[in-house]
Amino acid sequence: MKASYKRVVLKISGEALAGENRFGLNEEVLLRIAQEVKEIRDLGVQVAIVVGGGNFWRGRTSKSMDRATADYIGMLATVINAMALQDAFEANQIPTRVQTAIEMREVAEPYIRRKAITQLANDEVVIFGAGTGNPFFSTDTTAALRAAEIEADVILLAKKVDAVYSDDPEINPNATKYDTLSHQEVLEKGLGVMDSTAASLCKDNNIPVHVFGLAEKGNILKAVRGEKIGTIIK
Numbered sequence: 426m427k428a429s430y431k432r433v434v435l436k437i438s439g440e441a442l443a444g445e446n447r448f449g450l451n452e453e454v455l456l457r458i459a460q461e462v463k464e465i466r467d468l469g470v471q472v473a474i475v476v477g478g479g480n481f482w483r484g485r486t487s488k489s490m491d492r493a494t495a496d497y498i499g500m501l502a503t504v505i506n507a508m509a510l511q512d513a514f515e516a517n518q519i520p521t522r523v524q525t526a527i528e529m530r531e532v533a534e535p536y537i538r539r540k541a542i543t544q545l546a547n548d549e550v551v552i553f554g555a556g557t558g559n560p561f562f563s564t565d566t567t568a569a570l571r572a573a574e575i576e577a578d579v580i581l582l583a584k585k586v587d588a589v590y591s592d593d594p595e596i597n598p599n600a601t602k603y604d605t606l607s608h609q610e611v612l613e614k615g616l617g618v619m620d621s622t623a624a625s626l627c628k629d630n631n632i633p634v635h636v637f638g639l640a641e642k643g644n645i646l647k648a649v650r651g652e653k654i655g656t657i658i659k
Contacts, residue, residue: 429651430578432471432545436568437583439479441639442506448480455513461645462550463517470649471545473575474552475568476510478502496560500527503564507554508532514550521550526558538574545575565623573630580634581648587638589618589656606658633659
């Protein structure tokens, strides 16, 4: 088995970490992700991870709270998830670093681009927490930014939904599934796979995005091997 990529950014939504619980952390999901990351590391792939925080906090649903405050709370939620992933990875003998865009030295390292690249080259998994460190930016934008900074070959977008659709497939059963899309089509069609800032950043830096469902076991490995699952945006 050969990998199609040398260095990847794996973006995991917070909701995916909750599993069927819909809130908090599902230990079975954490351990399964750790096992799958170990499999792709064994293929010689360098793995960086950006994780969301929607399993604990979704600031966009708050109508009364100041948007910047809500976003900062969301960034803290991503650090909880990053630490939980680190613990699951290290239980599977995967050396892991957590770097955060907001300094909290007692639990994580501050984000330093060159240090992250060195750690990846040393075969350590690097988890980026706390988003970009700025409000008004999503963790999808964080994934695009970090992918550009560390010169990743692809963003693996692991979500609850198994691909990109023309509409929400849970609401509209007749929604069209896309196998391939261009970044421009994502922007023009207003598809909800990622926000426009993230899509534009990927487009400007020629970063392909492979969208697939995290629920099915083995999908991370399949995506790294370039198998036809989900949707590829390039």
